[in-house]
Amino acid sequence: MAGRVAVIGGGIVGLAVARRIGQVDPGATVTVFEKEHDVARHQTGRNSGVVHAGLYYQPGSLKATLCRRGVALLKEYCTTHRIRYDECGKIVVAVDSSELGRLADIADRARANGVPDTTMLDPGGLRRYEPHARGVAALYSPTTAIVDYPAVARALRDDILDAGGSVRTGAEVVSVEERGDGVRLGLRIRGTARVTPNGSHATALKAGGTVTEVTETAGPFDLLIACAGLQSDQVAAFTGEDPSPQIIPFRGDYWLLRPERRGLVRGLIYPVPDPRYPFLGIHLTKRVDGEILVGPNAVLATAREGYTALTVAASDLRATLTWPGFHKMARTHWKTGAHEILRTASRRAFVAQARRYVPQLQAADVVRGPAGVRAQAVARDGSLVDDFVLSIRGRIVHVRNAPSPGATASLAIAEHIVSKVVAEPAA
Numbered sequence: 001m002a003g004r005v006a007v008i009g010g011g012i013v014g015l016a017v018a019r020r021i022g023q024v025d026p027g028a029t030v031t032v033f034e035k036e037h038d039v040a041r042h043q044t045g046r047n048s049g050v051v052h053a054g055l056y057y058q059p060g061s062l063k064a065t066l067c068r069r070g071v072a073l074l075k076e077y078c079t080t081h082r083i084r085y086d087e088c089g090k091i092v093v094a095v096d097s098s099e100l101g102r103l104a105d106i107a108d109r110a111r112a113n114g115v116p117d118t119t120m121l122d123p124g125g126l127r128r129y130e131p132h133a134r135g136v137a138a139l140y141s142p143t144t145a146i147v148d149y150p151a152v153a154r155a156l157r158d159d160i161l162d163a164g165g166s167v168r169t170g171a172e173v174v175s176v177e178e179r180g181d182g183v184r185l186g187l188r189i190r191g192t193a194r195v196t197p198n199g200s201h202a203t204a205l206k207a208g209g210t211v212t213e214v215t216e217t218a219g220p221f222d223l224l225i226a227c228a229g230l231q232s233d234q235v236a237a238f239t240g241e242d243p244s245p246q247i248i249p250f251r252g253d254y255w256l257l258r259p260e261r262r263g264l265v266r267g268l269i270y271p272v273p274d275p276r277y278p279f280l281g282i283h284l285t286k287r288v289d290g291e292i293l294v295g296p297n298a299v300l301a302t303a304r305e306g307y308t309a310l311t312v313a314a315s316d317l318r319a320t321l322t323w324p325g326f327h328k329m330a331r332t333h334w335k336t337g338a339h340e341i342l343r344t345a346s347r348r349a350f351v352a353q354a355r356r357y358v359p360q361l362q363a364a365d366v367v368r369g370p371a372g373v374r375a376q377a378v379a380r381d382g383s384l385v386d387d388f389v390l391s392i393r394g395r396i397v398h399v400r401n402a403p404s405p406g407a408t409a410s411l412a413i414a415e416h417i418v419s420k421v422v423a424e425p426a427a
Contacts, residue, residue: 002028002223004220005221009032009227010033010039010157011153011227012149012156013399016156016411017227017413018030018032020415025422032167037170043407048146048254049288050408051071053090054071056273064109073412083148083155086145091130092139093270095356100136117142118141119142130269132359134359149407171218173186174215175238176396182395185218187218189213223422225421226399232401239393251373252372255293265286267286282297282343297343299337299341300337325383392421
């Protein structure tokens, strides 16, 4: 029996974990703590909305296994909750013969991972699916889909509440202490905190036009599962976990096709990714609201929640610059970083990258779009951590790395974690 359970993080992974605990152990008391005043405010609400089919991932890895399981669970969940799920299909385009070997490797991985109905296309086949795309060959994945992830997160929150759990927003966890009677959390409450369903909690008060800040302690809890995303390493540090891997934030900027130019793209058009990086490169992505995204790039962010180039958080930047792994990574990949900075500064350079796949695309066809920040885990040796990373020690679980396809795999990640720490009650 799980007893009292705390989950840190109101993104899609944290919410999925909290929901799963309630499914496995209906007697558990589950509370989600989220520092923002709503769920899905960071990576969950700022990604492209793609449901990845599992094309790229090393067969047998957690990413591959949980992505494939996650696709099935997510599709079923969206059907049940009437959330739009559109299998618009995806094409990975090789623009010249130098990319054919890597494209073939992706096709092999897709087959090994059990991705259904993938097909290699010649230039004519490519044009049948994407009339404005060009390349020497392409891999077509008809089951790759798009979804509204914030809507999924809200539905998960409602499931938690319906099962008797609580979701506390506006409550930032600033300390974790494990004692004999359980795990206690130190909370910082800014503005007006909310707790649902009704329960006792501290609320900040306004005095003289200034929002005061209050603190409180929550617990004890029998189990803590931290799904803190961009702050995952900092939360892990509260419990004495190894500082490696550390989160290095990378901002991804998007442009949007003007409405009259959306006909250039029917579904999802992706490049053949560089195997040295976990990023997939600039691509063209249809969204469920009809918008077409162009992007993202990947530039070092000067704040973990820095969604503009002008957003700087001194503590976040200091943590990045003093991490030994960052310097080793920068020495290895500085040329790529310079190209990304150029594309950030120049709309023409940004669009030129996408025009390799859709030659009719012009700089005038796009307007500035949203931005997101990827929580990229970097090891002490400078390597970019690619697979999901979980840490389990006693009554505390940390999700240290859950990058793309983390949203796709969220329900399967929840199954995986909960199966390790919560025993199903006897019938």
